[in-house]
Amino acid sequence: MRYRGMRSDPSPERGEAVPDDKLEVSRRGFLQGAGGAAAGALLIQPDAAAAPKARKSGEQSVTLMVNGESRDVSLEARTTLLDALRIRLEDPLTGTKLVCDRGTCGACTVLLDGDPVCSCLVLAVDAVGHEVTTVEGLAPEGEMNAVQRAMCKHDGMMCGFCTPGITVTLTAFMEAQPAATREEVQAALSGNYCRCGTYPHVFDAALEAGRELQEGK
Amino acid sequence: MARALQDGPPTEPAPEGKEWKKTSKDVDGHPVDHWILVDKDDGGPTWPARERLSLLNKDIERVDGAEKVTGAAVYSHDVRLEGMLYAVVLPAAIPQGTYSLDLDAARAVDGVVVAQDVAGGEVRYLGQAVAAVAGITPDHARDGLRALGVEFEAGEWALTREQAMAEGAPAIGRRGNRRSGRARGDSDATRAALESAAAAVEAEYTLPVQHHVCLETHGVVVDYRGGGEATVYASTQGTFTIGSEAAGTLGLRDSDVTAVVEHMGGGFGSKFGLDIPGDIACRLALEAERPVHLLLDRKGESSFVGNRSGGWQRVKAGCDETGKLVALDAEIETYGGLGRGSNPGLPYIYDAQEYSRVQASVMTNTDSSRAMRAPGHPQASFAMESILDELAYEAGLDPLELRKTNLSDPVYHRQLDRVAAEIGWSEHPNRTAPGTGDGWTATGIGFGVATWGGGGRPVCEVDVKISSDGSVTVEVGTQDLGTGVRTYVAAIVAEELGLQVEQVTPRIGSSRYGAANASGGSVTTACLAPSVKAAAWAVRRSFLEKVAGARGVDSGQLKCADGAVHDLSSAAGKLSWSAACALLPSEGVAERGKWNHKLAGNGVHGAQGAKVEVDLKTGQVQVLEMVAVQDCGLPLNHLALRSQLNGGMIQALGYALLEERVLDPELGLNLNPNMEDYKIPGSMQMPLMKAIVDEEDDRQVVIGMSEAAVIPGASAIANAVHNACGARVRELPLTPDKVLAALGRV
Numbered sequence: 001m002r003y004r005g006m007r008s009d010p011s012p013e014r015g016e017a018v019p020d021d022k023l024e025v026s027r028r029g030f031l032q033g034a035g036g037a038a039a040g041a042l043l044i045q046p047d048a049a050a051a052p053k054a055r056k057s058g059e060q061s062v063t064l065m066v067n068g069e070s071r072d073v074s075l076e077a078r079t080t081l082l083d084a085l086r087i088r089l090e091d092p093l094t095g096t097k098l099v100c101d102r103g104t105c106g107a108c109t110v111l112l113d114g115d116p117v118c119s120c121l122v123l124a125v126d127a128v129g130h131e132v133t134t135v136e137g138l139a140p141e142g143e144m145n146a147v148q149r150a151m152c153k154h155d156g157m158m159c160g161f162c163t164p165g166i167t168v169t170l171t172a173f174m175e176a177q178p179a180a181t182r183e184e185v186q187a188a189l190s191g192n193y194c195r196c197g198t199y200p201h202v203f204d205a206a207l208e209a210g211r212e213l214q215e216g217k
Numbered sequence: 218m219a220r221a222l223q224d225g226p227p228t229e230p231a232p233e234g235k236e237w238k239k240t241s242k243d244v245d246g247h248p249v250d251h252w253i254l255v256d257k258d259d260g261g262p263t264w265p266a267r268e269r270l271s272l273l274n275k276d277i278e279r280v281d282g283a284e285k286v287t288g289a290a291v292y293s294h295d296v297r298l299e300g301m302l303y304a305v306v307l308p309a310a311i312p313q314g315t316y317s318l319d320l321d322a323a324r325a326v327d328g329v330v331v332a333q334d335v336a337g338g339e340v341r342y343l344g345q346a347v348a349a350v351a352g353i354t355p356d357h358a359r360d361g362l363r364a365l366g367v368e369f370e371a372g373e374w375a376l377t378r379e380q381a382m383a384e385g386a387p388a389i390g391r392r393g394n395r396r397s398g399r400a401r402g403d404s405d406a407t408r409a410a411l412e413s414a415a416a417a418v419e420a421e422y423t424l425p426v427q428h429h430v431c432l433e434t435h436g437v438v439v440d441y442r443g444g445g446e447a448t449v450y451a452s453t454q455g456t457f458t459i460g461s462e463a464a465g466t467l468g469l470r471d472s473d474v475t476a477v478v479e480h481m482g483g484g485f486g487s488k489f490g491l492d493i494p495g496d497i498a499c500r501l502a503l504e505a506e507r508p509v510h511l512l513l514d515r516k517g518e519s520s521f522v523g524n525r526s527g528g529w530q531r532v533k534a535g536c537d538e539t540g541k542l543v544a545l546d547a548e549i550e551t552y553g554g555l556g557r558g559s560n561p562g563l564p565y566i567y568d569a570q571e572y573s574r575v576q577a578s579v580m581t582n583t584d585s586s587r588a589m590r591a592p593g594h595p596q597a598s599f600a601m602e603s604i605l606d607e608l609a610y611e612a613g614l615d616p617l618e619l620r621k622t623n624l625s626d627p628v629y630h631r632q633l634d635r636v637a638a639e640i641g642w643s644e645h646p647n648r649t650a651p652g653t654g655d656g657w658t659a660t661g662i663g664f665g666v667a668t669w670g671g672g673g674r675p676v677c678e679v680d681v682k683i684s685s686d687g688s689v690t691v692e693v694g695t696q697d698l699g700t701g702v703r704t705y706v707a708a709i710v711a712e713e714l715g716l717q718v719e720q721v722t723p724r725i726g727s728s729r730y731g732a733a734n735a736s737g738g739s740v741t742t743a744c745l746a747p748s749v750k751a752a753a754w755a756v757r758r759s760f761l762e763k764v765a766g767a768r769g770v771d772s773g774q775l776k777c778a779d780g781a782v783h784d785l786s787s788a789a790g791k792l793s794w795s796a797a798c799a800l801l802p803s804e805g806v807a808e809r810g811k812w813n814h815k816l817a818g819n820g821v822h823g824a825q826g827a828k829v830e831v832d833l834k835t836g837q838v839q840v841l842e843m844v845a846v847q848d849c850g851l852p853l854n855h856l857a858l859r860s861q862l863n864g865g866m867i868q869a870l871g872y873a874l875l876e877e878r879v880l881d882p883e884l885g886l887n888l889n890p891n892m893e894d895y896k897i898p899g900s901m902q903m904p905l906m907k908a909i910v911d912e913e914d915d916r917q918v919v920i921g922m923s924e925a926a927v928i929p930g931a932s933a934i935a936n937a938v939h940n941a942c943g944a945r946v947r948e949l950p951l952t953p954d955k956v957l958a959a960l961g962r963v
Contacts, residue, residue, distance in 0.1 A: 092297050094292075094297070097294070099434075157279070186901055195431065195432050197866070
């Protein structure tokens with residue numbers, strides 16, 4: 001019976017980061033534990049293979065192109081683009097948010113050569129040679145683009161933690177399809193979760209930005 | 218008459234010159250009616266008539282909007298300090314038992330600095346924090362967690378009600394696994410009234426455990442380097458709930474700890490105090506003598522920082538020929554894990570001529586429930602609104618009219634009528650009987666109502682300063698959860714001084730500023746806004762006196778308006794703002810404002826409706842439209858209010874259709890401690906939403922309303938599903954399998 005750790009999962013044996021909740025019950029532990037709640041003491045232990053030997057970090061220096069600037073950054077092969085931006089850069093860019101770390105919520109969305117991607121799913125080394133645009137780089141310093149202005153006007157935010165991801169996604173989408181309908185905007189945002197419930201105001205903002213972008217062309 | 222939420226006012230008479238004022242306070246996240254003694258009239262400020270307001274009671278753009286859309290807003294997650302370590306926490310993989318670990322093995326891992334056992338080898342609930350490691354990056358800290366080689370040995374557990382109540386179940390609570398609360402009402406009279414009712418129904422309703430799913434997880438950054446002071450950057454709903462607890466853990470004096478909450482990414486009732494992650498972070502920092510960043514990962518967030526309690530309710534209700542509720546009997550259980558859970562009781566906010574209820578909580582080896590936006594209320598609402606609909610259709614009555622028959626407060630009548638008009642109830646065919654369930658799709662409409670306290674009390678101390686260079690600052694230690702607090706703090710001052718919002722600089726989110734309440738129970742607006750108003754009112758008077766003195770006129774002749782100071786004593790007497798401020802002494806003028814009871818009210822009403830389409834072949838429910846009508850006294854910022862109303866409806870939509878913590882009770886596992894399996898509403902589920910601030914409420918006081926907004930939506934959706942096709946689903950969430958089962962298709 002396969003329980004966890006299917007082939008497509010990241011593997012510590014291969015030096016890949018394994019999400020914590022995939023570690024704490026091993027396949028062996030699972031089989032031992034399959035007796036049920038009332039079966040008395042049972043033992044669950046992390047898979048021995050999942051507890052790596054102390055390993056020397058493989059730090060390396062790479063150059064990332066972020067918001068039009070060339071940035072040297074020291075990182076490991078396993079470092080995600082998200083962690084490179086938020087943690088590894090000398091002057092970190094923390095506008096991009098870490099929320100689910102699994103590509104579900106879209107809070108970490110950045111543009112890679114103009115296309116929105118979840119930076120938690122991109123290894124930083126794979127971004128070398130590509131243009132990375134974060135929320136901080138959507139408009140020149142001290143200015144806002146059409147989407148950002150409309151988000152403010154329509155209150156397309158509350159706590160604001162999803163806002164950078166939504167703003168990045170919407171910027172790419174509205175610039176590509178400024179005549180998009182509300183339904184198309186909904187579909188474009190289907191990878192961005194908001195918990196406070198800003199969606200209706202975000203849709204309003206997107207449509208207004210679209211009108212502005214069309215008039216500007 | 219049953220009013221579920223109130224206890225009586227004080228019986229002692231108020232002293233001379235004083236009167237009792239009803240307000241509300243937050244007790245463990247529950248709103249409790251609360252009476253305080255206030256001065257009858259202190260001659261202080263009042264809110265201007267609505268037509269005289271130029272900023273408030275309108276749409277005001279968020280003052281920190283630009284920061285949020287450009288990524289400049291700094292949350293606790295984003296704090297970066299020299300030498301800072303990143304910490305991670307391991308939740309228990311078993312619901313009950315023991316564990317062993319090898320801290321030295323973790324400490325030997327490259328990049329790991331500190332490793333600690335957090336729970337002392339014992340596990341009391343599934344997902345309890347058991348170990349923590351801090352390293353130079355989160356990746357290195359996770360390497361350390363893996364190296365701990367944690368071995369869990371499971372004992373006996375109970376994750377469900379059935380397991381907790383089974384013969385030979387492990388003892389979880391000291392006084393048994395089921396704790397009974399006080400019985401209320403008159404059970405004999407209720408039974409008799411039920412027997413003679415014209416129509417009567419009985420049903421059981423079940424509610425899941427819902428997670429808060431704050432996008433910014435719980436946690437703090439502790440800036441402690443071994444000295445005599447510390448700063449805690451906290452993702453919290455209470456700036457002033459952090460300091461003394463952190464000081465206790467760090468061995469410092471309270472005054473040596475500063476709490477900072479510049480921005481925070483959602484709390485919904487779950488973020489008060491230093492909490493488990495904050496305490497762990499302080500302990501790690503104490504050992505490392507370095508700053509520690511500990512913001513939980515999703516697994517931790519789903520494991521040991523609370524949830525909305527689940528529950529079960531059996532309800533019997535009867536009405537007379539007119540739909541008047543003659544009797545209601547309720548048996549209520551709450552499931553709050555190691556906590557008690559919450560439910561304010563039935564008949565909730567409806568009137569029943571006779572009622573009786575018994576309430577109990579059943580403990581399991583799961584995380585304790587916490588306050589979650591209107592704790593207990595959506596649970597009570599779901600049972601109450603559902604049984605009312607069942608009763609209406611049983612009696613052949615219109616459920617909208619039956620609601621009005623049983624709500625004595627006329628505000629609800631006008632709000633329900635408004636919702637009905639907006640959602641098209643009078644043109645809807647299924648007004649006294651649900652649809653038949655024939656065909657491919659069916660459309661239905663449902664309703665619900667809400668109440669909340671939202672009153673204030675004297676806590677906040679607000680400082681407003683006008684400088685001789687014309688700058689205006691307002692300082693108070695409060696926190697902005699995303700509701701727009703920072704914005705109305707600035708706007709109230711700007712309104713008082715006749716300025717634009719951007720001319721006032723609000724400084725909030727630090728325990729170095731004046732005291733403020735924690736944001737629980739929707740009390741912030743009614744606690745804070747009056748204090749801001751009082752400070753602004755006082756500083757305007759001082760300012761005008763100084764300006765009048767410099768000009769040799771009576772201050773009564775001066776008025777702040779339109780960004781200038783108008784001298785009514787001379788025809789051409791108008792001073793620009795900067796010219797007037799230049800007349801101030803070099804230190805400017807500053808005043809501190811405290812709470813003024815005349816500016817705050819208590820008690821809000823809301824009504825909501827939902828229109829849904831049910832796919833009768835797949836059981837899928839699509840919410841087409843939601844309408845909310847909500848009062849709150851004087852609305853400070855309509856734009857932010859509509860945001861809050863939308864947010865309440867959307868969270869209720871998640872509760873109705875999607876959200877549920879899923880446990881495997883046999884294996885003792887949490888099956889969806891993440892965001893890919895625990896679904897919250899996304900853009901594709903969004904209905905057309907109408908968020909309507911009830912402007913017929915002419916109370917000249919401010920009242921908090923955001924919790925009311927989350928209460929009735931799920932009930933309205935469930936009623937709409939039944940109204941569409943006759944499928945009465947009595948367990949949330951209304952997943953397709955349950956809809957099909959209710960239709961008799963599976």
